[in-house]
Amino acid sequence: MREGPTATPKGWLLYDGACGFCGKWVAYWEPLLKRHGFGIAPLQEAWVRSRLQMVKGELLQDVRLLFSDGRVISGSQVYREVIKRIWWAWPVYALSCLPGFRQLFDRAYRMFARNRHRVSAACRLEGGSAKDPSVDRP
Numbered sequence: 673m674r675e676g677p678t679a680t681p682k683g684w685l686l687y688d689g690a691c692g693f694c695g696k697w698v699a700y701w702e703p704l705l706k707r708h709g710f711g712i713a714p715l716q717e718a719w720v721r722s723r724l725q726m727v728k729g730e731l732l733q734d735v736r737l738l739f740s741d742g743r744v745i746s747g748s749q750v751y752r753e754v755i756k757r758i759w760w761a762w763p764v765y766a767l768s769c770l771p772g773f774r775q776l777f778d779r780a781y782r783m784f785a786r787n788r789h790r791v792s793a794a795c796r797l798e799g800g801s802a803k804d805p806s807v808d809r810p
Contacts, residue, residue: 682709686736689714691788748781
């Protein structure tokens with residue numbers, strides 16, 4: 673959101689700013705993400721919608737990682753990409769790539785993503801502001 677360790681981040685972790693769980697998750701992990709060169713921004717930001725050129729319904733289906741070179745990955749692959757860069761989380765990355773575990777990891781992500789607003793409501797986690805004026809725009 674705010675200026676990271678480098679002027680140009682390696683990528684931007686893009687999340688659903690209206691999801692309470694997503695907002696809490698990103699806020700908790702933001703310092704670690706920044707140390708690893710990732711900026712963060714809600715998917716609802718105008719620059720994100722413009723850059724990804726996706727309709728709102730499709731845009732908000734998954735967490736996304738927009739790399740500085742323009743590549744975009746989404747869903748469970750975002751988690752794999754981030755955790756493989758963190759030394760203490762690397763074993764989880766390796767496990768999530770093994771046959772059988774990969775499918776389990778992907779299904780667990782998909783089930784949670786579909787129900788994230790219900791989880792947020794059940795845990796009384798209100799969605800944050802989808803527009804933060806302090807967000808750096810690439």
